[in-house]
Amino acid sequence: MPSSEAVIRRPRADAERNRLRLMEAAKAVFTERGPNAALEEIASRAGVGIGTLYRHFSTRQALLAEVYRHAFEQLAEAAIQLSLALPPLDALRAWLRLFVDYIATKQVVLAALGATGNAAPAPASGPTVTSVMTDLAERAAAAGDIVLNVDPIDLLRALMGVANVNNGPGWQANAQRLIDILIEGLRPTR
Amino acid sequence: MPSSEAVIRRPRADAERNRLRLMEAAKAVFTERGPNAALEEIASRAGVGIGTLYRHFSTRQALLAEVYRHAFEQLAEAAIQLSLALPPLDALRAWLRLFVDYIATKQVVLAALGATGNAAPAPASGPTVTSVMTDLAERAAAAGDIVLNVDPIDLLRALMGVANVNNGPGWQANAQRLIDILIEGLRPTR
DNA sequence: CTATATACGGAGGTCACCTCCGTTTATCAA
DNA sequence: TTGATAAACGGAGGTGACCTCCGTATATAG
The missing domain is CATH 1.10.357.10 (Tetracycline Repressor, domain 2)
Incomplete structure (x- = not known):
């Protein structure tokens, strides 16, 4: 049974992979198109859905911050x-x-x-x-x-x-x- | 008959009136909501259609420039x-x-x-x-x-x-x- | 009063944002 | 291996702003 503390699992492999892909794509797209680039372009270039982007980086700022x-x-x-x-x-x-x-x-x-x-x-x-x-x-x-x-x-x-x-x-x-x-x-x- | 040069008429009274109204509304809205305020709010507060706004000021910049x-x-x-x-x-x-x-x-x-x-x-x-x-x-x-x-x-x-x-x-x-x-x-x- | 250039308005196409939730999948325990 | 289940995915779709286009209305000149 689960302990009273939340069980800590290490993050799923696909999640981690997608996070990396997103950051690479973001770096490329920001460089190309500037800081207002469409987030959906970043997501699609990373080969993930837009929802996944938002799950990992809840705001544009958060994404920029990580990338840089x-x-x-x-x-x-x-x-x-x-x-x-x-x-x-x-x-x-x-x-x-x-x-x-x-x-x-x-x-x-x-x-x-x-x-x-x-x-x-x-x-x-x-x-x-x-x-x-x-x-x-x-x-x-x-x-x-x-x-x-x-x-x-x-x-x-x-x-x-x-x-x-x-x-x-x-x-x-x-x-x-x-x-x-x-x-x-x-x-x-x- | 029209001369070879384009005939110059003074602008229509309603046009001039609307231009002024737009600038007043813009001033108010920009002050209230900052420089990215929705242009459609400016138009509607001025009591004109959005098309009229764009006819008078073809870009946000142009409007800002006039207002200030x-x-x-x-x-x-x-x-x-x-x-x-x-x-x-x-x-x-x-x-x-x-x-x-x-x-x-x-x-x-x-x-x-x-x-x-x-x-x-x-x-x-x-x-x-x-x-x-x-x-x-x-x-x-x-x-x-x-x-x-x-x-x-x-x-x-x-x-x-x-x-x-x-x-x-x-x-x-x-x-x-x-x-x-x-x-x-x-x-x-x- | 009429003709017409001028101006109006807003419907609607486009694009980006962001949320929501049904579906898929990695992980863990048995 | 094999479920069971939490974790993660994806993209459809609602929202809101931008801007264009064109049918309609009207001020002005003659």
Whole structure:
């Protein structure tokens, strides 16, 4: 007989397989068609019914978050490496450059970032883009390199603002320049 | 008989009336429901058919642009006044503050700004938000107060980035702070 | 008053979203 | 192996928004 606690079975093999297929299909379709791609196209390209898609990912956001979680985690990883290798201010600057490169290749992320309100879907555990950015900024502040009188995340938002829509070539260079302007603007007055 | 040139009649009175009604309804509905409000609600609130809406404004963008044109023009006006009354850098800073206030009350504009690629729908004639911002920035640069090594419009984009989505209270204060950071960051190194 | 260019309206085709539930299937215990 | 059963599937179909098309209505000019 079943114990008073719900019996835990490991998920069915087909379920797991379909989840993977969906994520692959989603990645391809989002890249091709942008973050508003039709979910039904994703489902059919994955070879499953639309119902299955919704069972696994109850909202578009949830799907986007899963698809880009790896990328987010890499970005967070990089921050740790940079922190170890460089002085605080340089680490911050270098990471912001990565961030811009990142949104350059995955514009889709903007949607994921935007709608959650948080700067990233929280991975099961471990650092988020938000926490990493905050950390880098606070280190630089502690070192006396900058004065932190804004929410660090707003700096990311500013960069995303420049990336957003501005599809004209050169937006990326402009965003990179903005990094330096922002950092210069945060310098303590001497 | 008709001349070889098309005969120009002034628009029918009902057409003009409906256009006005549509714009009023649109303003109300956009304010209430955001920039993705159903166009059919706008039409019905204006007491006209959906076909009439589309005849007057062929896209959502066109409608948004018309509805907010007055506001844009005021913003452009203000720039002129500030230019006359204040030294270049102060004028720039003051105008950016207005810009933030502006997107605070009319978040809807973000959509209008975004999708056109330009920072504003061009009024029939006269200055646009883009031209005004560029002008203010160039004056400040000419006075030697700032070094202009980005597209001035990108500064607006950065501010919009902070405004965007960030509905948590306090975003407006953060955006105002960002203005100072940006300006400080543009200062010539001395 | 009439002719006609102009404007109106909304029915209906299209498309995407999302839910619901009858059917299928993987898993487990016997 | 073989049921029994929980888990998962799939897609039909309701909903809502977009936008076009064209038969009908009407303001205007002469």
